[in-house]
Amino acid sequence: MFGLSRRMFSTTARVANQIAQSPAHVTPDVLPPVLVRLIQRSIAGREDAKSIDLPNPFLPSKPNGSWCPAWIPRRRQKQLLQLYPAHLLPPSPINPVEPVPVQWPSGTVINWVGEYKPKEYKSIYANRRQLFKGHKRERERAERKAEVDGRLETMDARIAEWKAEVAENKANSRSTLPF
Known part of the structure; x- marks a missing residue:
């Protein structure tokens, strides 16, 4: 945790300058290291592509037919939200904002795929034609x-x-x- 806070303070001025200059894209130098490593692993060998769609690491995904949990757990997401501005991070249940694409130094644009849908709570009568008998x-x-x-x-x-x-x-x- 101490290393993260130190990193946060060293990038605060750069983040402010980055936002003022180019709000359309975010560069990797202002992202949390966890996301940078994740992007590096995911785009290895695909740097020549113009844009890449990566699954949102803050949300559960269904890459091969079965659900996988979020790559970054909620506790860690909350810590990242405390240390980095909300618009730099992908959308999540804790941070429901519009995602900003990441511009990689090679020119590749990384888009986060997947959106957070709030859970709908249905009543017990939602799909019934007839109500329960009751007293x-x-x-x-x-x-x-x-x-x-x-x-x-x-x-x-x-x-x-x-x-x-x-x-x-x-x-x-x-x-x-x-x-």
């Missing part, structure tokens, strides 16, 4: 709520009617005899 009280909840709301609206009239009925029953239940 009876849950199925009848809307109907019951409508019934309760309707009865609450007429509550004052029903209370007045009930009180009148109770008063009438009380009056009828009294005997007219004094004893």
